[in-house]
Amino acid sequence: MDEIKVSVNNLTKSFGDLLVLDDVSFEVKNGEFLCIVGPTGCGKTTFLNSLTSLYDIDSGSITIKGERIDPRKHDIAYIFQEYSTMSWLTVQENIEYGLKIKRYPKAEIKKRAEQTIEMVGLANYRKYYPRQLSASMLQRVVIARAFATEPELLLMDEPYGQLDLQLKYYLEDELINLWKKTRTTVIFITHNIEEAVYLSDRILVLTNKPTKIKESIDNHLPRPRKVSDSDFIHLRNRVTDLIKWW
């Protein structure tokens, strides 16, 4: 299925006099894992917030399957950097939460939650509360909660930025696993070039403010990927050269 899922056209956004996003246009295919990277301080977060309609955009449009994006109509899941599990709900309830909000029928909720819990390997912990879980388990609950609703679009903003490295690598693999099984369309924003090369089908490189798209690079490296492979390094260096300011 190579149809276009998300279409961003001429997205422009200013804050007062400061032009942050400057006529940004691109498309995301159904089931694609798109990584967006840019130099520190480029309008990545502004871009994401415009996507989620948290900010009003000045001009341009964002459509999902041809329809203007609307969080109430479209199934969009978000995972931000400062996300958290709901401490008053068990693992199972946390995962069911998104489904409940979308008013799925009870039987459906149970079925999907069950599938997702199995996928992340937390079946034995379903009745546990967040405070009883380790950091890796907590992050798995968050991913599961997002994937349970089988969203049309999953937006992730630097979710693994501050984590311990072992945990980060583990979660990246979990994420790819889940993505392969559900074929969700993912837009993943990160500062970390290695992470982008590891995860993506395609990398969108942004410029500094006023932000434009510098280049779109297809990533055909076979999975599972190895950070020390010469092809991996080659791609990583290529992206780094486009962004490098340090």
Add this chain to the structure above:
Amino acid sequence: MNMKKRITEGIKNLCLSLVGFAVILLLWAFIVQYTDAGLLIPSPLGVAQRLIYVITHPIGKSYTLPMHLVISLRRVMTGYCLSIVAGVLLGVSMGRLEMIQAIFRPIFEIIRPIPGVAWIPMAIVWFGIGETAKVFIIFMGGFVNIVVNTFAGAQRVDEDLMNCARMLGANERQVFFRIVIPFCVPYIFSGLQVGLSTCWMAVLAAEMVAAKEGVGWIITAGQDIADMTQIFVGIIAIAVTGLALAAILRLAEQILCRWRVRGK
């Protein structure tokens, strides 16, 4: 940020607040003209006229409104300054020294909920009916708030920050004056803001103790001679002065706590 946009926003807000005031004035005038309750209260026009009149003519025996204000301000400032000194001292020592906290906190927690007016009989018994009693009541108005806020700050001083200073070679005295106190300053200012308004409001309670002048006295005297207009004048004088004092303090805070402001 766009200057033009900011100015238009500002003008818009100003107009809206003026509209708010205008509505209240109209409502007031309406109530006075057309309702029974309105027979008891003076009209806005009447109050305005009296207000202007007493700026140059004495209320009571000898003092004009500005002079009454100055007298009250003097009392309040004395009480306020004393409450700052005592409050900060107690707050910081309770926050940093276990023993002081153990001794004084229970006493303080009992004093804390006592309303300002309740101090009047106590003040009269201890200090008679002179200036001291009035200053005391005002003092109690601010003291409690300043202690509470200062204590909160003093307790919260980051242990890591103090260790950092010690590792750089600071002795305990230096840690106290260069880390603990500056850390507490924003908290102290919160206490000062609240304390200022409660001290100022306490002026009414204070001047109920056999006062012969002051803005609080204006109100009680007005009550004695059933002059509603005078009472209103007193209330407005207190309100406007309170507003001005708070604004001045906020300005002081902006200057002294420059280091907290993000900016662009």
Add this chain to the structure above:
Amino acid sequence: MNEITSNKLVIECKDVSKAFFNREGDHPVVDNLSFSVYENEFVVLFGPGQCGKTTILNLITGLETVTTGRVTVNGEIVDGPSPKRGLVYQTTNLFMWYNVMKNVEFGPSVQGVPKKERRKRAQHYIDLVGLTGFEKTYPVKLSGGMQQRVGIARAYCNEPEIICMDEPFGHLDAQTRYLMEKEIERISGAEKRTVIFVTNNAEEAIYLADRIILLRNCPTSVKKEYCIDLPRPRDYTSAEFLALREEITNAMDKVI
């Protein structure tokens, strides 16, 4: 083992153990740890998250005391914090009410160094970390990376015998991190000091270290030591760098 510039022993941890006690019993964090650091070496303590790296650093700086064993710096047993041992924190711990200059000169200031001299010294370090022009700025107006530079300048300005850095770039984004790693390299090159640097980022460790001490999971001790003799400045994507990275990452205890 390659020869380091000087063989003078500066830091020695000998059979160090540290346990924390609470109602539920004792929790050993460090268990029989021994290693040495020589003059002007840049040593990186590397290990999985939460393994006790920060505790080791606290034992060396004197913020914690050992349960058994001994930590000495330049022959002196460590039994409390001292300006001879400097620390750069992950959370910067800057004094927000002082501007950059006053933060950096804090150490000399509290130790009674006269104003002219300490200003000059502080200016030298402010220039060294690349913050010239920001002397009168308050920390709240600085970015994360710049705040960390102030922290580094402050620690260096006190001219301690050793400098410890506790994951100073942990809270920075990946790109600012690369920048800061480059800066630390430059600063260490310009001002030779004995440095212990803690991180859980393999790339960072290999980029910066003269020697890497790989730690075990909690309760921690030394698992292995690696001498890194790649020429500086190092290339994150060179074959040798990547080989080392793979070796060390695989050797690390798994926490998940």
